[in-house]
Amino acid sequence: MRAAVFQGLHRPLAIESLPDPTPRKGEVVVQVGRCGICGSDLHMSEDSAFGKHPGDIFGHEFAGEVIALGKGVERVAPGDRVSVVPLASCGHCPTCLAGEPAWCDRMALQGGGYAEYATSHENQCVLLPKTASIADGAIVEPLAVALHGVMLSGLAPGTGCWCWARGRSGSASPAGRAGWARARSWCRISRAIRRNAR
Ligand SMILES: [Zn+2]
Ligand SMILES: [Zn+2]
Numbered sequence: 001m002r003a004a005v006f007q008g009l010h011r012p013l014a015i016e017s018l019p020d021p022t023p024r025k026g027e028v029v030v031q032v033g034r035c036g037i038c039g040s041d042l043h044m045s046e047d048s049a050f051g052k053h054p055g056d057i058f059g060h061e062f063a064g065e066v067i068a069l070g071k072g073v074e075r076v077a078p079g080d081r082v083s084v085v086p087l088a089s090c091g092h093c094p095t096c097l098a099g100e101p102a103w104c105d106r107m108a109l110q111g112g113g114y115a116e117y118a119t120s121h122e123n124q125c126v127l128l129p130k131t132a133s134i135a136d137g138a139i140v141e142p143l144a145v146a147l148h149g150v151m152l153s154g155l156a157p158g159t160g161c162w163c164w165a166r167g168r169s170g171s172a173s174p175a176g177r178a179g180w181a182r183a184r185s186w187c188r189i190s191r192a193i194r195r196n197a198r
Helices: 039-044 140-153 167-172 191-197
Strands: 002-005 014-017 027-035 062-069 081-084 117-121 125-127
Touching (some): 062 117
Antiparallel strands (some): 062 081
């Protein structure tokens, strides 16, 4: 497969030919249809604090079609269209079983979307409804980040709010046409902000 591969800090990614991935037990192979470029990906390519190594494949906002299954996979099947939640975790500790993989001791941000194929644990695959495209599936993660922020904000219906943020997650938070705060009738937004958000 072809993949955009990390070459080291402050160096551009390079397109390389790599072996197609083989799924391990509990994993699936996803043929990547769309993958977002996150601000975190840019930071990972510039800051050693992220611990990335040459040969790594970035891209954690992706969706595609399941094309192969590892042993024991039961929740998804070949042909399923899925969005991949980029939080790899153990899957059986109390926080994982409570649906909070972000707090698992073994939580790790999964990349792999800057390639034709990526592996993922079946637990990280969210089936897309017929009404959602693969492109829609690739923005599930940033939209979820925005929704989480709005939920934490304590906004109540009718509250005025101001969002100082750029990019996809920022514009999805309060003011965009699909903004979560608007969708949940949580905020009144001034015309100026509305105009800037278009
Ligand atoms: Zn991201
Ligand atoms: Zn866990």
